[in-house]
Amino acid sequence: xxxxxxxxIKTPLYKRxxxxxxxxxxxxxxxxxxxxxxxxxxxxxxxxxxEKTIGIAxxxxxxxxxxxxxxxWSEAAHGxxxxxxxxxxxxxxxxxxxTYQGDGDLASIGMAETIHAANRxxxxxxxxxxxxxxxxxxxxxxxxxLAGQVTTTTPRGRSVEEEGPPIKVxxxxxxxxxxxxxxxxxxxxxxxxxxxxxxxxxxLMYQIxxxxxxxxxxxxxxxxYWRKTPQDxxxxxxxxxxxxxxxxxxxxxxxxxx
Amino acid sequence: MTENKGKILFSGNEAAAEAAIRAGCKFxxxxxxxxxxxxxxxxxxxxxLRDGVFVQAESELAAINMxxxxxxxxxRTMTSSSSPGISLKQEGISYIAGSELPAVIIxxxxxxxxxxxxxxxxxxxxxxxxxxxxxxxxxxxxxxxxAQEMADMTFLAFDLADMYxxxxxxxxxxxxxxxxxxxxxxxxxxxxxxxKPWALTGAxxxxxxxxxxxxxxxxxxxxxxxxxxxxxxxxxxxxxxxETAGGDAPxxxxxxxxSCARTLKQIVTDPPEELKGKLGLFRPITLWPFPGEALAQYxxxxxxxxxxEMNAGQMVEDxxxxxxxxxxxxxxxxxxxxxxxxxxxxxxxxxxxxxxPPKQ
Numbered sequence: 365x366x367x368x369x370x371x372x373i374k375t376p377l378y379k380r381x382x383x384x385x386x387x388x389x390x391x392x393x394x395x396x397x398x399x400x401x402x403x404x405x406x407x408x409x410x411x412x413x414x415e416k417t418i419g420i421a422x423x424x425x426x427x428x429x430x431x432x433x434x435x436x437w438s439e440a441a442h443g444x445x446x447x448x449x450x451x452x453x454x455x456x457x458x459x460x461x462x463t464y465q466g467d468g469d470l471a472s473i474g475m476a477e478t479i480h481a482a483n484r485x486x487x488x489x490x491x492x493x494x495x496x497x498x499x500x501x502x503x504x505x506x507x508x509x510l511a512g513q514v515t516t517t518t519p520r521g522r523s524v525e526e527e528g529p530p531i532k533v534x535x536x537x538x539x540x541x542x543x544x545x546x547x548x549x550x551x552x553x554x555x556x557x558x559x560x561x562x563x564x565x566x567x568l569m570y571q572i573x574x575x576x577x578x579x580x581x582x583x584x585x586x587x588x589y590w591r592k593t594p595q596d597x598x599x600x601x602x603x604x605x606x607x608x609x610x611x612x613x614x615x616x617x618x619x620x621x622x
Numbered sequence: 623m624t625e626n627k628g629k630i631l632f633s634g635n636e637a638a639a640e641a642a643i644r645a646g647c648k649f650x651x652x653x654x655x656x657x658x659x660x661x662x663x664x665x666x667x668x669x670x671l672r673d674g675v676f677v678q679a680e681s682e683l684a685a686i687n688m689x690x691x692x693x694x695x696x697x698r699t700m701t702s703s704s705s706p707g708i709s710l711k712q713e714g715i716s717y718i719a720g721s722e723l724p725a726v727i728i729x730x731x732x733x734x735x736x737x738x739x740x741x742x743x744x745x746x747x748x749x750x751x752x753x754x755x756x757x758x759x760x761x762x763x764x765x766x767x768x769a770q771e772m773a774d775m776t777f778l779a780f781d782l783a784d785m786y787x788x789x790x791x792x793x794x795x796x797x798x799x800x801x802x803x804x805x806x807x808x809x810x811x812x813x814x815x816x817x818k819p820w821a822l823t824g825a826x827x828x829x830x831x832x833x834x835x836x837x838x839x840x841x842x843x844x845x846x847x848x849x850x851x852x853x854x855x856x857x858x859x860x861x862x863x864x865e866t867a868g869g870d871a872p873x874x875x876x877x878x879x880x881s882c883a884r885t886l887k888q889i890v891t892d893p894p895e896e897l898k899g900k901l902g903l904f905r906p907i908t909l910w911p912f913p914g915e916a917l918a919q920y921x922x923x924x925x926x927x928x929x930x931e932m933n934a935g936q937m938v939e940d941x942x943x944x945x946x947x948x949x950x951x952x953x954x955x956x957x958x959x960x961x962x963x964x965x966x967x968x969x970x971x972x973x974x975x976x977x978x979p980p981k982q
């Protein structure tokens with residue numbers, strides 16, 4: 365047994381992607397950001413686009429994403445990544461530009477930027493991490509907080525009558541004619557991680573082709589502010605969250621825009 | 623006729639737009655607001671034909687953040703608006719300053735506060751010369767008084783922005799932006815090329831670049847702030863611009879900027895009888911850095927100062943800081959939009975400085 369383990373370590377099958385830096389992330393145990401960062405780094409390696417990829421980090425838990433993926437990055441003010449991405453992509457159309465945003469950043473303070481970038485059909489990729497809560501600021505209601513869900517600003521549960529129901533971004537953007545790929549996935553199980561990887565790869569490939577406004581919404585756990593164990597979080601995504609936010613491809617124009 | 627040779631009839635707004643394109647502006651994002659609409663229309667028409675990108679943004683917030691992205695990419699970039707829209711851009715301007723990106727912002731001022739009006743005003747002096755958004759930062763502020771200067775100062779603004787990696791504001795107003803005058807672009811040289819090794823162009827054959835203003839470590843943030851302040855000190859030493867009219871050591875000094883200074887220039891060239899040979903005009907061209915030392919020198923032997931502004935009295939605070947109580951500083955405010963009438967200024971001058979004894 366000892367000999368076998370040593371052999372495995374000498375020739376590891378599961379290596380750190382070239383694009384993932386050696387930093388220890390600041391994310392909590394059971395958070396989905398780590399999975400998504402690694403997936404993104406793997407795909408940048410696989411598509412061989414490291415030297416022409418520019419990421420836009422949000423304000424939220426992923427504000428320090430630029431510490432973990434070894435590419436050019438810009439920070440953006442809260443909610444403004446799609447506008448910053450528009451500026452970058454319009455003057456450098458040959459670069460691969462993505463934003464990495466949470467639900468508060470994308471669907472609350474930055475909703476106008478999201479909608480208008482989608483409507484223009486900017487050739488960018490938006491990675492939308494939906495955990496239904498403002499986690500960096502310690503657990504307030506997000507635009508995607510579920511009805512009845514308890515947060516620090518909805519201590520008696522989100523009231524649909526007072527706060528409105530959770531906003532469904534994919535459903536909202538579905539009718540925008542210049543959107544090429546729109547899908548909601550999750551990273552709560554190996555199967556869902558594999559599906560997410562496939563969709564994100566497709567989104568990046570559409571951008572490489574040149575007409576790829578794509579948004580991949582990823583349901584992701586926040587054990588700290590959901591106040592659940594990582595396993596309970598996975599079950600919550602599977603059984604509760606995905607009932608409000610169904611996992612599916614909402615739009616895929618295939619070979620190009622009509 | 624000869625003095626108009628080589629000139630074309632342009633509004634100040636169009637002049638600024640044309641100058642920006644000649645300065646190598648490759649990206650412009652804007653949002654409609656009066657009285658700067660000629661500028662955005664000119665950019666929409668001309669920029670795509672001249673190797674640039676025009677975007678009508680969904681909001682002022684989006685416009686300034688698109689400019690942030692283009693600036694981070696290393697290209698020359700600009701946005702424009704008028705007072706209420708400039709208020710909306712303040713968050714982005716703070717981020718541009720905090721990320722040390724070069725960008726040009728044109729403010730064709732209108733009356734305020736709130737929605738205000740669309741008449742000419744200078745009510746954004748404080749907002750422009752202090753940090754209009756959050757945090758300890760400054761923008762360089764150039765104040766044109768003519769359509770020609772809107773062109774020249776916009777052209778200059780791009781160089782200053784690149785040189786110091788900071789936002790530069792061209793602080794105009796409705797009159798200067800909308801009035802049509804003969805403009806000459808012949809003196810504009812080829813834009814300078816600046817090396818921008820910090821730009822986000824994809825990490826090809828180099829370490830990755832990160833454009834950010836976030837410094838969680840307190841000591842790191844303090845050091846970054848000190849670095850910014852050192853830059854601002856250097857700018858104060860090198861970049862003060864002003865002009866004077868009238869005598870070299872006048873008994874009475876008028877201070878004004880922008881279109882207001884233009885009215886006062888008229889008075890200095892033909893002063894009231896009692897003030898002949900005694901009156902001078904000091905016009906700050908850079909509002910930040912404020913040319914305080916030059917003003918102190920100019921007013922060294924003066925008995926009185928009159929500041930005329932198209933606001934309730936904003937620059938007067940910098941004038942008072944400059945003369946530091948040595949000379950009485952009077953204010954003729956004209957807030958809310960509209961231009962002070964020459965006759966009224968003349969009356970104010972004689973009542974202040976020609977009465978016996980002069981008012982303190």
